[in-house]
Amino acid sequence: MSTPLLRCSNVSVAYGEVVGLRDVSLDVAQGEVIAIIGANGAGKSSLLNGIMRLAKTTGTVEFDGHDISRARASRLTRMGLALVPERRQIFPSLTVEENLLVGANALPRRERRAALAEIYDTFALLAERREQAAGTMSGGQQQIVALARAVISRPKLCLLDEPSLGLAPIWVSELFNEITRLARTGMTIVVVEQLASAALAIADRGYVLEHGRVALEGRAADLLGNAAVAGRYLGSVDQAAAR
């Protein structure tokens, strides 16, 4: 395999005393869609926060051949990394268009308008509501805003942190269709999800995290519906039954 677009080597993430991620290594090749699943507290968000330099990490993270382990968060967009944060975290007091323009900050000024136009072509919803304050939108709509804000800068790698969180099922399928479409344009995608089936259904490969470590990995099709995955996911239901 050629050099992976993203490589994490022995990455640990800690928030003060609490260890979120322990010694995790994984690779993401160009053009792949990777699903990271696991129960709450398994370390999924910690992984993304670590990659995006929003949390303290040890270990090495390499992106596109560069070591970004010590880089500043604001540099990463320019390098082609983008994040759709947990719980969307759009800028509530800004309008949809302003949110998108902030996302396009890394682009030179001339290109921003063009990128904006492209986004409006792709996401009709946003074109309709470009002047609406993002904070007044529903969760599902905000998720689209957050997604568009991340991809407007045409990143090489897009990280999505639990995009289905708090969304009604119909929005979930909309969203995952969108992600698939983006993947088809050649974007590399890493989706962290609690809703394992939705994530695995669109992914090439998957990793199951448990207690901050990689418990299982493999092709998404193999993991889907797998009983061992369910067991890991629900924190060893079987062990409890044995008591």
Add this chain to the structure above:
Amino acid sequence: MMRPWARGGWRVELVIVLVAIVALVLLGGANAYYVRIIELVLIYAMVGMALDVITGYGGQFSLGHSGLFAVGAYAASYGYLHMGIPFPLNALWAMAIAAVAGVIIAWPALRLSDLYLALATMAFAFIVQLAANDFDGITGGAGGVGGLAPAISRYGISAWLGEHYLWVVGLAFVVTWILLRRMTRSRWGRALIGMRDSEMLAASVGVDLRALKRGAFVLSAMVTGLAGALFAHLGFLSPDIFQLALSISFITIVFLGGSGTLIGSLVGAIVVVGVPERVTIDPNLNLVIYGALLIVVMIAAPRGVAGALQSVAERWRRTRSAPKPSVAVDVHEPATPGPRVRPSEPLDPRRALVATDVHKAFGGNTVLNGVDLTVGAGRLVGLIGPNGSGKTTLLNILGGQLIADAAELRIDDERVEQLGPPDRVRRGLARTFQHATLVPSLTVSENVMLGAHLRGAIPFVGAPFAVGRRLREERALGERAAALLEEVGVEPGYWHRRPEELPYGVTRIVEVAVALAAEPRYLMLDEPAAGLVEEEIERLAGVIDRCVGSGVGVLLVEHHLGLVLRLADSVVCLDGGKIIMSGDPETVARHPAVLEAYLGPAWATPATEVTP
């Protein structure tokens, strides 16, 4: 970080007092003028201590103490000169007037948050400053009020007092210090610090925040008024004295000397008042240095001089005592009497924590859509569900941290929706939080003792005066804390450490102990196992089990299904704001709807068998 002086802290206080005495003697001397300086230092130190109680301990930022000081001074002088009240009775009169002023400010103003409170108290200080100039009748206007010091000698006995005024002031200082110190070393000191560091935690253990803020502010005003009265009798009052700059001086005294230490204000007063009087350089340079000191202190040593000494003493004491306990948690195995016998009699809804038809929406999002929940006494209900399902919101509504759009909540058949957290605690409800919430400035045992705040009996006004009772109460609370910590399995080596020094797993267990300290009838635990390792989860399970066995109704919100299945009498699964499944643990955990909620449609087929 500031903390009340634990046993042994008196050594640092003694050192400070001795150093202060030496400094004062050096500053002072036989010269009458320099005796005045010592009197001034002691008076300002009194105000410093008063301010420390409300700002250093209580976290309520007041820029208005120059106003209270003025009120006390002018009340005393007016009482003496125009109402014929002799000294020292006019000082009591001044305290009363200042207390009234304190009540007037405190009642509405303490609802305000930090910046607004600072501005409101600042406005008060300015108004007093202006009024001092304007209300000639009382204050003598810009010309000032004179004739106070010599006037003392008009009353026989008072002549002696006038000559020995330094001892009068000194006595007042010492008595004030002793009384305030007693208060801060009672449960009220912990409550103040808890309120400062974490209002949410303080409220959740039953501290009535509003009453405490008001009480502390009035106390602070009274002491400041007394200091003002003593100041008046130094001789001459002029409105120029009572400017905002004086409030800033008081703030400096507290923060430079040591906020949250009381005696630190003596050091602060020596530096702020004494030194400039004795060491005369360019007065502007003086002030520049003092301003710079303030900045440096806030950046480098927010605990001030006394606080820094205290840290040094702590560190020294720590290196001399037993080495830091190992992280291995096998040392203390509490006796496990075996799994709890599940209750057989039917649930009595009158002895239960009941939530009926809870609705809550944020903006456009409906988070809870008609949820019913019952936690019976002596039973454990597990509450599970994926992220975003509404579990923590439900807990917050039950606990009083959040108000529902619609809900009927009952504790032991009494409706409580209208009550705030402290009142619910009083009715037997306790909880832990999802994110670590211990008071950072207090030690582990002090945190647990704070949890038992409502078990104390000495009222706020009684605290400065109750000597024997206070010691007995403190000892009882301390012993109870020790027993609880032993029962939950926290090693004694951790008991006198601060939360920041503990491994994460230990802080979570301590939080459970804090909640148990209130002797609740109903306990709500929000993901207590999050971030814990196997052994710690074991111990936690034992604690919870024993708790339920002793008759406490427990609501356990958890993602760790193994723990829930072991401990629960019944399990409720929440998804999308509704209960999708409830019943006995085994059934619920394997139900396809639950699996689907967590994992998605691919796992909904009943044929899916989970293999080890």
Add this chain to the structure above:
Amino acid sequence: MATLIEVLVSGLALGAIYALVGLSLNVVYITTRVVSFAQGDIGMLVVAGTLWLGDHGGRPLAVDLVLALAGAAVVAVLVDLIAVRAIRGGVGVAAYGWIVSTLGVSIVIQNSTAMWFGTESRGFPHVLPTGTIELFGAVIPTERLLTVAVVAALILLLALAVAKTQWGRVARALADNQPIAAACGVPTNWIRTSVVLVGAALVGVAAMLSAPQTFVNAYIGTSLLLNGMVAIVLGGLGNVRAGLVGGLVLGVANAIAGRYLDSTLVPYVPFVLLLVWLIFGADVRGKLASARAARRRDPVGVTA
């Protein structure tokens, strides 16, 4: 009628200055959540510095003004770096540590200025053209009208910048969510510094407009700050447009009080207004705040 017009214009001119100080405080607050108690003194440095520069070298006034502005701006950035950012992470004092440290800064600036400026109060040259015009029988100094015009222009300019430029967008994004703004590629430190610089410039202009009507000494910063603070409290912390209204209300109230009330009562007006609004306006503030909060994501946290 004529006097009423004069009083109103005078009040509006005063209020415009307060509003400008308030704007300076709000702009910085919006991005940093801090209200520097030394902000008024930054303004003082501009006018005191101009006078000092005027004493030392025969440059035109405009050049001195610009130089003094630049110097004050640098001081403002240093203050933010040293006394504010350094404080942010304390335990127990975190909430109001910056109040104490910026008070300390204020003391340092005021008294060190006294050392090189001297203790005498001095006049300040008029920055705007003097002269009067007649309006409905009232004689109005053109300076006052121009003050209102200048402030209005500045506020409009800044409102435009905040609303329409990329800088304004990212500054507002920073206030909403700093880490995510950084994750979007916003250089958060630079933006913060630029906001502090703008704040300094605004309060500097306010001082320039106010000084000719009064005087300059090392301590005028305090009254500038107080009036600005009352203005933003009346308008609601962080609300730029309302801060304007707050300043104008205060200015007109002061002017009316000055004309129609006993002179001893006049100084009380801002403080009484402030206290009354803080204490009794709570319900109104609450409703305004919840209306704004409803537009934002919920602060308590929906994840369960």
